[in-house]
Amino acid sequence: MDISYILNQLGEDRENYFNAVAPPIIQTSNFAFKTVADFRNAMQDELHAHLYSRGNNPTVEIVRKKIAALEGTDDCLVFSSGVAAVTAAVMSVVKSGDHIVCIESPYSWTTHLLTQILPDYNISTTFVDGKEIKNFESAIQSNTKLIFLESPNTFWFDLQDIKAVCDLAKQKKIITAIDNSYCTPLYQQPHLYGIDLIVHTATKYLAGHSDVVAGVVCGNKEIIGKIFQHQFMCFGAIPSPHDAWLLLRGLRTLPLRLEKSVNTTEKVIAYLGKHLKVEKIIYPFHPSHAQYDLAKKQMKRGGGLFAVLLKTNSTEKIELFCNTLERFLLAVSWGGHESLVFAACIKKNNHYPNNYVRFYIGLEEADVLIEDLERSLEMI
Ligand SMILES: Cc1ncc(COP(=O)(O)O)c(C=O)c1O
Known part of the structure; x- marks a missing residue:
């Protein structure tokens, strides 16, 4: 799928809104149904149906489809900030007793999550110099469930060899996540190397006008479905339809x-x-x-x-x-x-x-x- 198709056509359902070129901001909290059967069906698939805007809002849904396509993943969830996206992605993988390997000096609030919040839930993290694959190898423990990357990070611009880390993680059955904000999906596509979860602060290049705070998590159908059902619906860190619309407008360019x-x-x-x-x-x-x-x-x-x-x-x-x-x-x-x-x-x-x-x-x-x-x- 070419980028201009994604940005101009994909996910737009213009016949449903007077053939308007720019989609409307569907500023609603809930949606009504004609029949009980329709209502019941929607309740069974909140990720795709339009039932309640904490789950799926049509304006947000357009953004979801476009960013998932740009990243080359099945689906994407849009959050009210990049940090909410990072937190949801990390917490969807680990539970009490688990261990995370993370690169040293990720974004400051990612560090805060891993060092100040997760230890209270008995989840530990080892920070490694991600420039050498051997540092990941030696940090992995029997309870390591997640490897978190940020390549490049946004202070020292250190990289990780994404393919080498993914190969190692697959071999050890460890989930991988990357903060891909610096490159955007246009300059780096981590799914090509086998990364499971891709997060972004959409506040930065994706929205691009310094007027909206947002974040995204991209991944396959199964993993996104799981995050939707738990972290997304429970944290409730959703963008307003207006913010999603601003993000969509920014994305076009x-x-x-x-x-x-x-x-x-x-x-x-x-x-x-x-x-x-x-x-x-x-x-x-x-x-x-x-x-x-x-x-x-x-x-x-x-x-x-x-x-x-x-x-x-x-x-x-x-x-x-x-x-x-x-x-x-x-x-x-x-x-x-x-x-x-x-x-x-x-x-x-x-x-x-x-x-x-x-x-x-x-x-x-x-x-x-x-x-x-x-x-x-x-x-x-
Ligand atoms: C690399 C990176 N990741 C995540 C975040 C957090 O994003 P937000 O501010 O949208 O919550 C930032 C914010 O500066 C960032 O630079």
Whole structure:
């Protein structure tokens, strides 16, 4: 199925809504039936029927179909945040007494789930340096039920060899999950390597306009059916139909936005890579990245998020640099239309080097961003 068919046609049932090109926001909590028999049938298959919007809402359903198709999986569930999607995916696999192997430094609230919440339910996690497959091998215990990946992760941009991890997990009958937010399904398709569960913060590139918080879990029919029946229906972390509609609107232009963001990122990196005040570029598609070959093997391209280590360690200078940038907003998150900057010195008690600065490149023109960087770098 080609991407433009998925984004423009798949899941759209226009005859059911006056042939409107843009689908309506079906802002309803529940649905009525003509007969008891219809009502009964719907109750038996809440994942597909339209019974109650905590289960399946038609506006959300269009998004489900499109994202599942982009990821190449049978189905997808849409949540009200990426963290809700991660939590549901993880908790659908493990129970008391089980063990998880996770890469070190996944997204901060994923770490929180694994280190601060799950231990209360007698579920333990070993964090491993995911760059080496042997680290997964040695961390696996007889009660390991889940391997959780994030390739690349969004601070150090470390990769895992997804195929090698999947082969190992299959051999040991362990479920695999990956946070695929950085690449989006356009630049990396983990199902090709045998990953069971793919999660995204749809807040980032998928929605792409910094106006909605959402998340998704993709997988096969059986696994999604199970998550729907338990975590999805019980946590109730569903997007509103309006948020699903915004996500759908954002999704339509994903290929264009992603391409523009990454093309500009490459130009900005080429500039920063030569700058005397920059010590190091941290980006999976930069030849200096230790896993550049693996990146080329399993990803189509890098994303719009990367980091640098500046030559200076002075908090004062780094603050001056960030404060004087005019085209980069000082903010968390990424994946929207706007370029962003985040510096390690913003966060108290963090374990990043003080000269670490992360950029997200949005949809602005490269020369405008480069000029802005040039001016602020000159000041420090
Ligand atoms: C890689 C990654 N995964 C998950 C999340 C959580 O997503 P959300 O903020 O939509 O809950 C984020 C948010 O920044 C993220 O960067």
